[in-house]
Amino acid sequence: MPITKTHNKFNRIEIMKKLFFSALMAVALFSANASAQVSTVSKAVKQEAKAKVEASQGKAKEAVSKTKAEATKANVDATKVKEVAGKGKAEATKTTKEVKAGADKAKTEATKAKEAVSKAKAETTKATKDVKAGAEKAKAEATKAKAEATKAKAEATKAKAEATKAKAEATKHLKKDGTPDMRYKENKEAAAKAAQKVVNKVK
Numbered sequence: 001m002p003i004t005k006t007h008n009k010f011n012r013i014e015i016m017k018k019l020f021f022s023a024l025m026a027v028a029l030f031s032a033n034a035s036a037q038v039s040t041v042s043k044a045v046k047q048e049a050k051a052k053v054e055a056s057q058g059k060a061k062e063a064v065s066k067t068k069a070e071a072t073k074a075n076v077d078a079t080k081v082k083e084v085a086g087k088g089k090a091e092a093t094k095t096t097k098e099v100k101a102g103a104d105k106a107k108t109e110a111t112k113a114k115e116a117v118s119k120a121k122a123e124t125t126k127a128t129k130d131v132k133a134g135a136e137k138a139k140a141e142a143t144k145a146k147a148e149a150t151k152a153k154a155e156a157t158k159a160k161a162e163a164t165k166a167k168a169e170a171t172k173h174l175k176k177d178g179t180p181d182m183r184y185k186e187n188k189e190a191a192a193k194a195a196q197k198v199v200n201k202v203k
């Protein structure tokens with residue numbers, strides 16, 4: 001009985017060894033196949049990755065070339081913009097100078113106009129004063145002339161009265177035509193006296 005149990009136990013161990021060895025062989029075979037498959041997959045992945053990298057590099061080169069072309073175009077556009085800006089700045093400077101010159105000219109003309117207005121105002125004031133003074137002087141002279149005319153009229157009236165009186169005095173000795181007869185002393189004296197009075201009045 002004990003021998004049988006030992007034999008069975010030994011058989012089980014041998015079976016387990018065979019099973020273990022078979023398992024190891026299977027694992028080794030699987031590992032070899034897996035390694036081959038992994039190697040094949042790795043090679044395909046590498047080739048695909050290389051192709052992708054090359055495609056990416058090509059696209060990157062195209063993008064770089066496109067970017068470089070766009071940058072060149074942008075530089076050209078920037079240069080043109082700079083030239084236009086410079087031209088605009090020059091024109092603006094020119095316009096500013098012209099505006100300033102026009103403003104200075106307008107200011108000078110305004111100053112001249114102001115001076116002319118002031119001068120005209122002064123001349124008008126002077127002319128007004130002169131006219132007023134002339135009017136007052138003319139009025140005074142007219143008043144004086146009127147007074148002198150009134151005086152002369154009064155003197156003429158007085159002289160006429162005296163002449164009438166002298167004529168009346170000279171009517172003592174008349175000619176046939178009614179005029180004083182100068183052969184008489186009274187008529188000569190009366191005529192001389194009347195003439196002297198007229199002369200004195202005129203003086």
